[in-house]
Amino acid sequence: MIPFSPPKIDQKVIDEVSDALRSGWITTGPKTKLFEKKIAEYCKAEKVLCVNSATAGLELVLRWFGVKEGDEVIVPAYTYCATANVVVHCGAKPVMADINPDDFCISVKDILSKITEKTKVIIPVDIAGFPCDYDSINSLVNSDDIKKKFSAESDEQKKLGRILVLSDAAHSIGAVYKGKKTGALTDITVFSFHAVKNLTTAEGGAIVFNLPEQFNKEELYNYFNILTLHGQTKDALAKSKIGQWRYDVIFAGYKANMTDLQAAIGLAEIDRYDEETITRRKAIFDRYSKAFSKYSWAKLPVYEDQSRKSSYHVYLLRINNITETQRDEIITRIFEREVSVNVHFQPLPLLSVYKQLGYKMEDYPVSYQNYSCEISLPVYFDLTDEQVDVVVQAVVDSVE
């Protein structure tokens, strides 16, 4: 069986994790702090804080910005549930926008039609690793009309004076938009290092701060650091120093810190991320596209254009002119040929929780259309060219 997305665990990863174990320091410590610096350098951002998941990172940002009951947050209908669940956790309403037919990114036109006086945040999602149209989204929130509509309540909202753009970049570390990497493209970006993502720490995530200059990034980092540790003024490492045992708790914070065991995996990964990971993933994407371009039933994903380059996270193949039922049948047949595939994603209005909240699939026709004919193919470092060819043949045989 060809698996869908196994992590790359080699001697380098094992050595880094062993080093953390042998050091005796396994929770947040020097490796986490070093990993944060490396991520900041990698995406040319001022400050990065590691957390235990992207979900936690997104929710902490919403809470910091004061998102609460009565507020609205715009999310794409086509995403993983985490993007909208965090809005629900804060008591606010996820307002769903449809996506573009070609690239699965949130439609800027639809965002515009969904903005109200209650909109506090927009969470674009770089589906499959392809960056959204950030110039358009950033100019939208900075336009006079939209700024006039914004009703600032919390101190942070007053300080920003407009809608916050919080990018869900769970798929897109290393993706490029007009020469800049994700992390440097919006106010705040959140990465995921979950086991199936491009760059993993088993579980984990990072918050990248890129807010305008009225925000002091050092202070923000310190605040969020405390926010991820119960509101405690010192972390375990600081407390372990001589005469430093006493600490205070200045608010009821959360528990969302990354451990050094996790960061150790990330350190092994980030040093070779561009040269090995991204390069291999791109080669796999290119091999799929070359093979499927021979078939008129195949709709190839867009993963590069004039201004953007994907991080090549998942290969979203679409089959022209089929129904959802036919797609499901094709998937069964692909599995019968010993190849694991997937669907990224079931749009949120198809899920019970969002159906019960009143969202209707027919209100997001592009999301449904893209979903109903989509099959995600395996992409991972250790997938060989021969295996890519096996996947292609399994898909071709199943479709035909």
Ligand SMILES: *Cc1c(COP(=O)(O)O)cnc(C)c1O
């Ligand atoms: C994986 C994923 C998340 C959540 O990441 P975690 O680190 O598991 O919390 C959020 N959004 C999208 C689009 C994802 O694919």
